[in-house]
Amino acid sequence: xxxxxxxxxxxxxxxxxxxxxxxxxxxxxxxxxxxxxxxxxxxxxxxxxxxxxxxxxxxxxxxxxxxxxxxxxxxxxxxxxxxxxxxxxxxxxxxxxxxxxxxxxxxxxxxxxxxxxxxxxxxxxxxxxxxxxxxxxxxxxxxxxxxxxxxxxxxxxxxxxxxxxxxxxxxxxxxxxxxxxxxxxxxxxxxxxxxxxxxxxxxxxxxxxxxxxxxxxxxxxxxxxxxxxxxxxxxxxxxxxxxxxxxxxxxxxxxxxxxxxxxxxxxxxxxxxxxxxxxxxxxxxxxxxxxxxxxxxxxxxxxxxxxxxxxxxxxxxxxxxxxxxxxxxxxxxxxxxxxxxxxxxxxxxxxxxxxxxx
Numbered sequence: 001x002x003x004x005x006x007x008x009x010x011x012x013x014x015x016x017x018x019x020x021x022x023x024x025x026x027x028x029x030x031x032x033x034x035x036x037x038x039x040x041x042x043x044x045x046x047x048x049x050x051x052x053x054x055x056x057x058x059x060x061x062x063x064x065x066x067x068x069x070x071x072x073x074x075x076x077x078x079x080x081x082x083x084x085x086x087x088x089x090x091x092x093x094x095x096x097x098x099x100x101x102x103x104x105x106x107x108x109x110x111x112x113x114x115x116x117x118x119x120x121x122x123x124x125x126x127x128x129x130x131x132x133x134x135x136x137x138x139x140x141x142x143x144x145x146x147x148x149x150x151x152x153x154x155x156x157x158x159x160x161x162x163x164x165x166x167x168x169x170x171x172x173x174x175x176x177x178x179x180x181x182x183x184x185x186x187x188x189x190x191x192x193x194x195x196x197x198x199x200x201x202x203x204x205x206x207x208x209x210x211x212x213x214x215x216x217x218x219x220x221x222x223x224x225x226x227x228x229x230x231x232x233x234x235x236x237x238x239x240x241x242x243x244x245x246x247x248x249x250x251x252x253x254x255x256x257x258x259x260x261x262x263x264x265x266x267x268x269x270x271x272x273x274x275x276x277x278x279x280x281x282x283x284x285x286x287x288x289x290x291x292x293x294x295x296x297x298x299x300x301x302x303x304x305x306x307x308x309x310x311x312x313x314x315x316x317x318x319x320x321x322x323x324x325x326x327x328x329x330x331x332x333x334x335x336x337x338x339x340x341x342x343x344x345x346x347x348x349x350x351x352x353x354x355x356x357x358x
Contacts, residue, residue: 012084013062013066013083013084013085013089014059015059015062015085015089015092015093016059017092017096018036019032019036019055019056019059019060020059020063020093020096021096022035022036023059023060023063024096024097024099024134024137025130025131025134026130026131026132026133026134026135026136026137027131029053029056029057029060030053032056032060033049033052033053033056036052036056037049037052065082065083066083066093067097069082069083070093070094070097071140071144073094073098073163073164073165073166074163074165076090076093076094077090077091077094077165091165094164094165094166095166095167095170097137097141098141098164098166098170098174099170100138100141100142100173101128101130101134101138102196102197102198103128103130103197104124104128104130104134104135104138104139105138105142105177105197106195106196106197106200107124107127107128108124108138108139108142108177109177109180109181109185109187109197109200110180110184110185110186110187110188111187111188113139113142113143113146113181117139118136118139118140121135121136121139122135142174142177142181145160145163145164145174145177145178146177146178146181148163148164149163149178150178150181150182150223151221152221153220153221154220154221154222155214155222156174156175156178156179156208156222156223157171157172157175157222160174160175160178172201172205173201175204175208175222176200176201176204176205176208178223179204179207179208179222179223180200180204182223183223183225183290183291184291185291185292185293185294186291186292186294186295187200187294189295191295191298191299192294192295192298194357195294195355199354199355200294202350202351202354203294203350203351203354203355206346206347206350206351207225207347207351208222210343210346210347211225211226211229211230211343211347212224212225212226213225213226215229215343225284225290227285229340229343230284230285230290231285232336232337232340233281233282233284233285233340233341233344234281234282234283234285235337235340236278236281236282236337236340236341236344237278237282238331238337239274239278239326239329239331239332239341240274240275240278241331242329242331243270243271243274245329246274246322246325246326246329247267247270247271247274249321249325249328249329250266250270250318250321250322250325251263251266251267251270253321253324253325254266254317254318254321257317258314258317262308262310262314265308266318269304269308272304273301273304273305273318273322274322276300276301276304277301277322277345277348279300280293280296280297280300280301280348281341281344281348284344294355297348297351297352297355298355301352302352302355302356305356311358312353312356312358315352315353315356316353319345319348319349319352319353320349322345323341323342323345323349326341326345327341327342
């Protein structure tokens with residue numbers, strides 16, 4: 001008897017998320033087999049280890065072929081015909097490929113994205129415990145995103161989402177990296193090593209929201225700080241001429257919330273704290289001082305407050321009172337200087353409270 005058999009041939013691409021994650025994480029195929037074996041894959045599937053190894057190797061070959069397309073996500077999503085991939089699978093591939101480890105990216109911040117930096121990835125791998133292949137992937141992704149969006153006007157997040165099809169949260173993380181790289185903030189000093197990527201991500205977002213041209217609503221680059229605002233800040237030195245009145249108002253406002261020892265310390269050191277905050281403000285229009293902003297905040301503000309054992313609450317109360325009492329002074333009652341000072345203190349307060357690890 002003759003039997004009828006329907007045959008369907010397809011090049012539909014199967015993706016195993018678990019195996020793909022191991023590939024993205026930089027594990028070799030043999031290492032991946034070992035990891036899956038430890039997770040009980042043979043017991044779960046009743047498959048011999050040889051079959052698992054063959055399947056993993058097949059997946060790895062596919063992902064290696066896909067990598068060229070992953071480097072240009074729109075091509076993977078819509079412009080290629082080599083692989084039949086469902087849209088949700090394509091999105092998963094892109095997101096997992098471009099995801100990064102905070103510890104690895106923290107090591108990259110402050111460094112130029114050069115071939116020398118890429119060669120240093122072995123040191124980053126050793127320090128973070130992340131595989132060298134994964135560190136290089138993350139470095140290459142950061143450099144690729146940076147080169148595409150650094151000179152494109154408008155929102156960094158929107159541009160990254162458009163060119164790399166990343167979800168909002170991941171695009172925001174890359175935007176912070178690009179912003180820090182474009183402004184070339186000093187990040188490698190030993191005194192700054194306690195700052196984590198989430199700390200710097202928080203600060204970068206605060207600056208992009210309030211210190212760039214985005215704040216004015218005009219045509220802007222998210223990587224360009226508002227020069228008129230920075231120049232206006234230099235006039236904040238007028239507050240030093242009124243520091244006695246400013247100090248009096250702050251002390252009155254804070255006395256009910258401070259212990260007597262803390263109150264006496266603030267009374268003695270108010271001028272030095274004010275000079276630090278205003279000194280940073282008055283110098284931000286100069287590129288070199290702007291580059292060392294984080295170091296200045298640590299050395300001139302955070303370290304002195306730590307020496308006198310300020311709590312996080314003490315700092316929050318002081319910065320709030322310092323800002324509000326300055327805005328109540330006649331010299332800041334109106335005009336662009338008032339707006340500039342308030343705009344400056346909003347970001348500096350947010351950054352200092354995030355950076356002040358107790």
